[in-house]
Amino acid sequence: MNTSNKSTLTLVQFEEEDIPGLIELSESVGWDYDKHEIGTVMSAGSVFGHKNAHGTIVSSAAIIPYEVRLASIGMVIVNKEYRGFGLGKEATQQCSNSLSGDTSIMLISTEDGKPLYERMGFKSVDRVHKYICDTYSTSKKTDTTVTIEDFYVSHFREIVKLDEAAFGDKRSHFLEYRINQSEQCVVVKDKNGSLIGFGLSILGPINLIIGPLVAPDAQIASIILDKLASGHQGKLRIDIPSGQEAFMETLEQCGFVNVSNPPIMMLHSTKMPQRNDELFGIAAQVFG
Template sequence: MTEIVRELTEDEWGSIVHLSKAVGWDYHRKEVEMIFKNGTVFGIDDNEKLVACAALISYDEKKIGSIGMVIVLQSHQGKGLGRKLTEACMNRKAQTQSLMLIATKEGESLYRKVGFQTTDTIVKYTSSSFESFNDFVHAQSFEQFMLQDVVDLDAAAFGERREGFLQDRIKQASKAYVRYKDEKIDGYGLAIDTPYNRIIGPLICKTDEGAIDIIRALLIGYSGRVRIDLPKKRERVEAFLQKSGFSLSATPPLMVKGELPDRNGTLISIAAQAFG
């Protein structure tokens, strides 16, 4: 094989989904399309078959770039393809843009070699059977007039504005809730339904109590599999999840190259590992 890195096009989503399934990951069409809409995807072929890919996702101000969806077919691992694709993403970033990624335990050493440092741990919780929530919650459904307040909350939590991404993600959401306190929105959360589970995130709130209320709102009447990825340990939120039937399923490392913009500590759960 030539190991030539090329930029993929959106109509190749099927090859990416197939590659994802081959390694036991759960990327699906809508998520891959969202990644293309917000970033650039690179791939490597062997005999005209996609065997590896990776994406660089950027937001409005290009302060932060997230490298995600780094997949290498098992038969082609150990050949440096992951590094080639990561370097392609690094070469495409804006000059002043810092990079982040959520690594696998196996991939952590590779990313260290190209300048990333481990800064924290993602705390992934999943559940296939949890306590049903059917009671009153202090949250209300998102309406379009709330968008700018939600974007402002998100920017302070994430470190840069990502209005375009949020507009698309809210349209994709099966549920979107906000929480008011003192007549101001102090939190919001989205539920994204996939063929595999319901993802809770992004979820941003100024208090853990409010975050729990939003989680409850997003799960009312739902009984399927659920996933929520916390960007750091949050004892009160984790205690609630454990009591409700969730289990800690993974703790992948969060890695950064450069310095991330200031964050105010209100990011409770991330949109997905590819989006940082």
């Protein structure tokens, strides 16, 4: 533990000029946030944390409020030299305090962080399944009744509706920022021309992140995955909600490995938001 007096630490809301310091904090714990990811987090929500007397960022926590009844907390990081002061709890509490009291708050915890969140009143309600792939092999799934197209602005309203039903809350502002950040965004239409699914890929410093991925079934989800992942030279990552076992089997056939299953925790609720089982890949753990 750093022997500096805790009174020299200041809890602040970070701004755009703090992004380089937040990247350094992320790298110090082996996480791969870059300026684009943090920029989307700041555009869709707020990031709080502590600075020391020299202005160095030593903790962070982000809150992304969605549009009806749900928010997501993530990016909870404390510099290893400043652990033991309760900084993670203070930054997370500041995130919670920034919302109205009846908002349900979701977070995806590390196993180490779980006891802290339990003390704050969070309850474990489910798990997410983190998959990593070094070399992707296409699933070769096909469906002649659907077509897959690149995203156009005219698709946005339907994407928001599909995402709301799949995720459990409306998040149009977040999706606007996320699509602008994306490497690729595709939509799937049925034989009548109705939009029935979509997927995004986000190019990070280590992985091509797939998500959100919304589809009516595992086969269509696999077709979207192929479109987003095929041809990428490098690592891929996708985080899968529980209940999508058929899709997880396809992932493993394509070269993905399940590396962890962190708990999903909720505050002000004892269960997951209502979903329609069409979410096959979350946007990222910070976004719930």
